[in-house]
Amino acid sequence: MADALKIGIAGLGTVGASLARILQTRANELAVTCGRAIEITAVSARDKTRDRGVDLSRAAWFDTPEELAEKADIDVFVELMGGAEGAADRSVRAALSRGLHVVTANKALLARCGVELAKMAEEKGVLLNFEAAVAGGIPVIKALRESLTGNTVSRIYGIMNGTCNYILTRMEKEGLTFEACLKEAQRLGYAEADPTFDIEGNDTAHKLAILTTLAFGTEIAADEIYLEGISNITIEDIQAAADLGYRIKLLGVAQRTDSGIEQRVHPTMVPHDTVIAQVDGVTNAVAIESDILGELLMVGPGAGGNATASAVLGDIADIAKSRPGAQRVPVLGTPAASLSPYRKAQIQSHEGGYFIRLTVSDRTGVFANVATQMAENGISLESIVQRADGGSPSNAKTIILVTHATTEVSIRKAVDGIKAQSYIASEPQVIRIERPKAF
Known part of the structure; x- marks a missing residue:
C-alpha cells in the first residue's frame, strides 16, 4: 500500500469537524477504497480549546491557516474557512505555490479568483478540487x-x-x-x-x-x-x-x-x-x-456538516487515488489558459413569459389602460385577471397578468408606464416564468 496521504485542515467549524470525524471513523474503509491511508496531520482554527467532538491531539496545531499552508508536513491543504479574501485567499495561494493539492468548499473565493487559482494549480501539476463549493453533497x-x-x-x-x-x-x-x-x-x-x-x-x-x-x-x-x-x-x-x-x-x-x-x-x-x-x-x-x-x-x-463534508471527502479521495505523473483533469474542465473570454448575451425574449402583479385603485378604465401599456410595448398577454382579495386595501384591486414570450426591456418599459399612472397603489411585482423541458 502507498504511503499515507497527509492532510491539513484549515477551519474546524461544522464542516471541518464533520470531515475530521468521518476520516477517523471510516479510516479503514477509506484506506482500502483509496489504496492508501488518509491521515489528518495538521489543523488550524480560531479556538484551540473548543470541544469539537473529535480527537485531534495527534495533529500538529498551527495558529494561522497561512502558517499551516506554508510549513505543515502535508500533501493536501483543505480550506474550510470561507470568505473571498483574507486568510482563505492567502493560505490557498501559499499551498498552491508550495506544490500542495488543495480542496476547498469556498464558492466566494472561486467566484472571485478561480481562474487565477486554477492556473497556479495547473502550472504546479497539482489538483484544486471544489465539489463542496456548489450544491453541497450533489456531485455536479x-x-x-x-x-x-x-x-x-x-x-x-x-x-x-x-x-x-x-x-x-x-x-x-x-x-x-x-x-x-x-x-x-x-x-x-x-x-x-x-x-x-x-x-x-x-x-x-x-x-x-x-x-x-x-x-x-x-x-x-x-x-x-x-x-x-x-x-x-x-x-x-x-x-x-x-x-x-x-x-x-x-x-x-x-x-x-x-x-x-x-x-x-x-x-x-x-x-x-x-x-x-x-x-x-x-x-x-x-x-x-x-x-x-x-x-x-x-x-x-445542499448544505449541512455531513453533506458538505461528504463532498470534501470525495475530493480528498480522488487525490488519494491519483498517482504522481498522471494526467490531471483541468481544474475548471477546460485548461485555465484556454478558457474563452466571457461574452454576455444580448437581451432576448424570455420564452416562459412573465407574471406581473399590480395593486390598483378600484375605478373605471384601469383594466383598459393596463392592456394599452402592454400593447404599446409589443407585449402579448396570455391572461389578465382581477382579484378582490390578496390583502389589498378595501379601495384597491389586484390585477394578475401573465404574458407570452417577450423581452425584459419591454416588460420594464410597460411596468414603468403603469407606475406613472395615478391608479397604481403599490410597487408592481414582476416574476419570470420558466417551463423546463423535462423537469
Whole structure:
C-alpha cells in the first residue's frame, strides 16, 4: 500500500469537524477504497480549546491557516474557512505555490479568483478540487468536469441555496410571511444573523458563475449575473402562483445563446407538476441540458456538516487515488489558459413569459389602460385577471397578468408606464416564468 496521504485542515467549524470525524471513523474503509491511508496531520482554527467532538491531539496545531499552508508536513491543504479574501485567499495561494493539492468548499473565493487559482494549480501539476463549493453533497462539479466530457451543454439551472428554498417552502405550505420564515430559518441555523448574502441571491450567483465556467468553457464572470433576491416575495405572490399552477423558486440560470452566455438569478415561477417544483426545504437541485445525454437532474442536500463534508471527502479521495505523473483533469474542465473570454448575451425574449402583479385603485378604465401599456410595448398577454382579495386595501384591486414570450426591456418599459399612472397603489411585482423541458 502507498504511503499515507497527509492532510491539513484549515477551519474546524461544522464542516471541518464533520470531515475530521468521518476520516477517523471510516479510516479503514477509506484506506482500502483509496489504496492508501488518509491521515489528518495538521489543523488550524480560531479556538484551540473548543470541544469539537473529535480527537485531534495527534495533529500538529498551527495558529494561522497561512502558517499551516506554508510549513505543515502535508500533501493536501483543505480550506474550510470561507470568505473571498483574507486568510482563505492567502493560505490557498501559499499551498498552491508550495506544490500542495488543495480542496476547498469556498464558492466566494472561486467566484472571485478561480481562474487565477486554477492556473497556479495547473502550472504546479497539482489538483484544486471544489465539489463542496456548489450544491453541497450533489456531485455536479464532477459531472460537468468529467462525466459530461464530449457533451455540449446548452443550459444549466437549479435551486442552489437552501435558505431561500426553505423560506419559500414555508411561506407556501404554512401561509407565513417572508419575515416570519426568515426568523425561523435563523433560529434553526439555516440563515445567518445577517442573511443578506443568501436572500438577495449573492450565494446562488457565486455558485452559478462557477457552473457557467465548467459548462461553457468561459472565464468566471460573477459580476455579469443579473441578480434579484426573494425579499420582496409576498404571500399574495405565492397564492397567485398556486392559483395559476406554479410554485415560486429562486433559480440560478445560465444558458448559451447565439450572442453569448446569459446568466441570471431571480425568483421564478415553475409549473407545479415539474420535478424541480417539488424540491422543498433546504434541498438543492441542479438541471443540465446537453446534446448527447439530453436532460440530467440531480437533487440532494445542499448544505449541512455531513453533506458538505461528504463532498470534501470525495475530493480528498480522488487525490488519494491519483498517482504522481498522471494526467490531471483541468481544474475548471477546460485548461485555465484556454478558457474563452466571457461574452454576455444580448437581451432576448424570455420564452416562459412573465407574471406581473399590480395593486390598483378600484375605478373605471384601469383594466383598459393596463392592456394599452402592454400593447404599446409589443407585449402579448396570455391572461389578465382581477382579484378582490390578496390583502389589498378595501379601495384597491389586484390585477394578475401573465404574458407570452417577450423581452425584459419591454416588460420594464410597460411596468414603468403603469407606475406613472395615478391608479397604481403599490410597487408592481414582476416574476419570470420558466417551463423546463423535462423537469
